[in-house]
Amino acid sequence: MSAATRxxxxxxxxxxxxxxxxxxxxxxxxxxxxxxxxxxTGQGFFSVRNFSNILVFSTLVIxxxxxxxxxxxxxxxxLSIGWTVGLxxxxxxxxxxxxxxxGMEVTPAIIIGIVAGLLVSLIPGIINGVLIALVKVPPFxxxxxMFGIIRGAAxxxxxxxxxxxxxxxxxxxxxxxxxxxxxxYNVPEMGLVWFNRxxxxxxxxxxxxxxxxxxxxxxxxxxxxxxxxILARTQFGRHTYAIGGNLDAAxxxxxxxxxxxIIIYVLSAFTxxxxxxxxxxxxxxxxxxxxxxxxxxxxxxxxxxxxxxFGGAGKISGGVIGALIIAVLTTGLVILNIDQLWGFIVVGxxxxxxxxxxxxxxxxxxxxxxx
Amino acid sequence: xATGVPLLRVxxxxxxxxxxxxxxxxxxxxLPGEVVALLGDNxxxxxxxxxCISGVYRPEEGTVFFQGQPITGRxxxxxxxxxxxxxxxxxxxxxxLDVSANVFLGKxxxxxxxxxxxxxxxxxxxxxxxxxxDRLDIHIPSLRQKLVNLSGGQRQAVAIARAIYWNARLxxxxxxxxxxxxxxxxxxxxLIQSLSAQQIxxxxxxxxMQDVMEVATRIVVMRRGRVVANxxxxxxxxxxxxxxxxxxxxxxD
Numbered sequence: 001m002s003a004a005t006r007x008x009x010x011x012x013x014x015x016x017x018x019x020x021x022x023x024x025x026x027x028x029x030x031x032x033x034x035x036x037x038x039x040x041t042g043q044g045f046f047s048v049r050n051f052s053n054i055l056v057f058s059t060l061v062i063x064x065x066x067x068x069x070x071x072x073x074x075x076x077x078x079l080s081i082g083w084t085v086g087l088x089x090x091x092x093x094x095x096x097x098x099x100x101x102x103g104m105e106v107t108p109a110i111i112i113g114i115v116a117g118l119l120v121s122l123i124p125g126i127i128n129g130v131l132i133a134l135v136k137v138p139p140f141x142x143x144x145x146m147f148g149i150i151r152g153a154a155x156x157x158x159x160x161x162x163x164x165x166x167x168x169x170x171x172x173x174x175x176x177x178x179x180x181x182x183x184x185y186n187v188p189e190m191g192l193v194w195f196n197r198x199x200x201x202x203x204x205x206x207x208x209x210x211x212x213x214x215x216x217x218x219x220x221x222x223x224x225x226x227x228x229x230i231l232a233r234t235q236f237g238r239h240t241y242a243i244g245g246n247l248d249a250a251x252x253x254x255x256x257x258x259x260x261x262i263i264i265y266v267l268s269a270f271t272x273x274x275x276x277x278x279x280x281x282x283x284x285x286x287x288x289x290x291x292x293x294x295x296x297x298x299x300x301x302x303x304x305x306x307x308x309x310f311g312g313a314g315k316i317s318g319g320v321i322g323a324l325i326i327a328v329l330t331t332g333l334v335i336l337n338i339d340q341l342w343g344f345i346v347v348g349x350x351x352x353x354x355x356x357x358x359x360x361x362x363x364x365x366x367x368x369x370x371x
Numbered sequence: 372x373a374t375g376v377p378l379l380r381v382x383x384x385x386x387x388x389x390x391x392x393x394x395x396x397x398x399x400x401x402l403p404g405e406v407v408a409l410l411g412d413n414x415x416x417x418x419x420x421x422x423c424i425s426g427v428y429r430p431e432e433g434t435v436f437f438q439g440q441p442i443t444g445r446x447x448x449x450x451x452x453x454x455x456x457x458x459x460x461x462x463x464x465x466x467x468l469d470v471s472a473n474v475f476l477g478k479x480x481x482x483x484x485x486x487x488x489x490x491x492x493x494x495x496x497x498x499x500x501x502x503x504x505d506r507l508d509i510h511i512p513s514l515r516q517k518l519v520n521l522s523g524g525q526r527q528a529v530a531i532a533r534a535i536y537w538n539a540r541l542x543x544x545x546x547x548x549x550x551x552x553x554x555x556x557x558x559x560x561x562l563i564q565s566l567s568a569q570q571i572x573x574x575x576x577x578x579x580m581q582d583v584m585e586v587a588t589r590i591v592v593m594r595r596g597r598v599v600a601n602x603x604x605x606x607x608x609x610x611x612x613x614x615x616x617x618x619x620x621x622x623x624d
């Protein structure tokens with residue numbers, strides 16, 4: 001039983017280590033390769049402005065991937081979060097608009113709108129969790145049902161419209177100052193400017209201003225750090241992995257698996273809710289469709305990042321890298337003026353590569369320790 | 372070596388499944404430090420008896436006493452809390468986690484990061500896991516190793532180490548060597564002996580006669596829901612045991 005490791009030729013073990021490194025960090029290397037490729041081939045890809053755009057563009061998928069990651073680590077899936085983003089954005093936009101039109105100050109209207117959007121986003125999560133943990137409905141079916149329910153509910157709330165608009169101008173200005181603002185700007189002939197764009201700018205300055213630290217990116221970075229930390233370092237995270245690895249074992253050692261699963265699905269809905277509220281800040285309107293197209297991207301990001309659909313393995317950072325790969329690909333293809341449809345094909349291929357690499361990696365790991 | 376009051380006493384236990392009598396007035400004892408081999412053909416009632424002890428089944432008649440207290444009808448987790456640990460064939464381990472995470476699964480030690488953020492104290496748990504593995508003379512190269520990368524015998528050892536760490540006083544093992552290669556089987560058998568040397572008795576269900584003859588101190592044979600033989604190891608031969616199992620030996624009700 002002791003590790004009677006057979007002496008290996010050093011060449012073979014070096015090769016193994018190199019392969020292991022590539023398998024472990026291939027998504028980082030792939031992202032780097034993509035950035036280099038587009039920087040060399042695409043005019044204007046390698047610029048502060050473009051990188052800042054890519055980061056802002058990726059915030060939606062990153063947020064959705066965080067919750068999705070937790071769910072998939074427990075060997076589940078959440079198909080409903082795309083519409084949860086939409087529902088939260090509709091609720092938040094309507095609440096802010098109606099309160100502001102009713103004469104409330106902008107700031108409290110926004111705060112109440114945020115809270116309303118986030119709270120409502122928890123409802124589908126609670127229902128998903130209860131169905132899956134207590135009623136034992138398979139996650140795919142439960143969240144597919146919820147997919148339809150929230151879609152209908154979100155559109156009913158907008159009377160079938162695709163956009164909740166009509167927010168008063170002062171409200172929209174405040175929202176946009178955050179949603180499209182940055183902690184730090186680089187303005188031509190002026191240098192670094194904190195918090196707000198300077199009021200008076202020449203057309204040249206307007207065009208040349210770069211957002212160095214966009215607010216949405218700060219929010220998403222914080223959310224990713226917090227949830228990444230919880231997964232990696234806390235008992236809750238440990239139990240999340242255990243449930244994904246062996247549900248019966250988790251139950252037998254006394255983990256309250258049902259409660260844990262409900263929390264996981266609520267958390268998934270919550271990160272979608274944050275994304276929905278952020279949509280209102282960025283677009284100064286709500287839309288049932290705010291996250292619908294990003295659902296599969298969130299799953300793709302998580303898988304590209306190394307999370308196993310069988311559960312038990314994965315990291316938040318992986319999903320973030322996966323989301324960045326998708327964003328870089330999409331943006332890069334636009335800059336190269338290649339049809340966006342190629343983007344779907346490339347992302348599809350990357351997902352399949354990801355799964356293959358992960359399988360190869362577990363084989364490698366086994367070979368390294370087997371004897 | 373096995374003396375004193377029984378740690379576990381099963382008295383007159385009956386269990387029925389519909390019209391089938393799975394256990395028929397079974398009496399059974401385990402003394403401190405014993406390794407009791409529980410033998411019998413498929414359907415003889417071994418697993419049913421084990422499940423009545425571990426709380427998975429509730430017997431219709433009779434009582435199970437542990438350390439003098441009746442524990443019949445308590446939940447499996449309450450019985451495990453009392454110190455009866457059953458190690459099933461599937462081991463109930465999270466193979467995607469490492470050794471010390473498994474030893475402490477569900478009871479993680481926590482510390483405060485920056486004075487207020489509760490995080491798992493992995494260094495402490497790894498150190499403690501190392502200690503209990505040492506105590507059982509189990510060698511695993513790295514405790515950061517995920518279980519999926521360990522051998523069957525090493526996983527078995529982790530399951531046993533977990534039981535011992537959480538103060539198991541009686542360990543029940545269901546076919547512990549069934550899925551193992553020969554060197555691994557030997558290691559598990561010596562693990563069983565080191566448990567009994569530490570006064571932790573083991574109930575061993577096994578079909579492998581060599582295992583039984585090697586480690587058991589007493590042999591209990593069941594047939595059709597009854598205990599048909601109860602012999603010290605010294606009085607048993609493979610031949611006589613097989614006769615009891617198939618029902619060709621003397622019936623000793």
